[in-house]
Amino acid sequence: MAAKQKAKSDKAIETRQLLLRAAERLYAKRGIDGVSLREINREAQQKNSSAIHYYFGSRDAVIDGIFEMRATYINRRRREALDEINKDPESITVRKLIFGVLLPQVELLSEEKGSYYYNRFLAQAALSGQEEVRQMWRSHFSGILGEFSLLLSRCLPSLPAQVLRQRLAIHTDFTIYGMAGLERVVESRSGEDALLSIEKDVDPLVDMLVGAMQAPTNTEVAR
Template identity: 30%
Template sequence: MKTRERILATAEQLFALHGVAAVSNRRISEAAGQANNSVIAYHFGSRADLMRAIARPHNADIEQRRFALLAASGEPDTLPGWAGVLVRPITDHFAALGPQSWYARFAAQASTDPALRAVLTEEALATPSTQLTLREIRLRTPALPPVVQRQRTDMTRLLVVHICAEQERARHDGTADATWEETAEALIDALTGLWMASMR
């Protein structure tokens, strides 16, 4: 494994286990077997750039899976159908990573840091397939004012991130009572209910 790849894998695991704020560049360098503590700055620049470098391969695979899903089945007509387009490429990505994956927990940990949450949210939401999917979901909830749609978009992101993190943790620990497919179905049902809920 090349130095850059080793640093990325090590950082992703340490961030997932301990949180972003608790893990220094020095700790990542040492765990990756690098004596030079400036190796992260050399390869990636800032902490935000390191986070982007971790996220981008995952987002690229999810993007590819989502477009493949749309190409195979066509664009759905219903809100649950578009919720499936949003969710399934993500859960399929985690299923393909296997029980030793760390990315879902990394994303959940990063979501608690205001600056880094913005970085990862920008990376994920900027992909064309995500933009398309969220636009189609909003088109199917025209009664909701824009501010409520934005709130429910945030709720959607948090629900998917944290439920996937819990599933990943359980699979890693051997305590999972659901498959990734079952997790996808549960998320689709929950998101459909979230977006269809009427305003009080």
């Protein structure tokens, strides 16, 4: 009986993952308002037409499930990166912090290559402008990201608080769309060229993000 229950539980986990990955893929390609639950069910090759409703019941539950699916690894790796950065407080830099935030998504993109759609899904979620979707994202990721932001603010003591908040918000969107762009680049490649290069692909994005955060204000330029 225990073996049967475990097999049933494993099957349920597998089906749930298939549905979430199918949803992530479709939302990434067509936007979160451009896909029906029925289409997700079909994309996941589920013979039971009510599978998506059984496991999730609504579009918002599916979207939240995607964030939850990705948050486990991403938050763990960000925590590890932050712990490593904090070992030497005197050497903390804007670049180290920004790379620490990007690192988990870079790792996943390198491992899954063209089959990875999370960053493009996240870009579509951000583009939707729907506050409830952003709130779902915040509920899974804002804790550790808040710690990175606090350290960033300490690295930029000359920035007025209002300017810092604005730049952090823009930085978040730049990161999302930049990583989505890298996904498209990796997917378009073939053979050995499909490998993600830190030097050629990731470093230029980090350079741009660092430059945006450290750019002088009008007051500083005028001095």
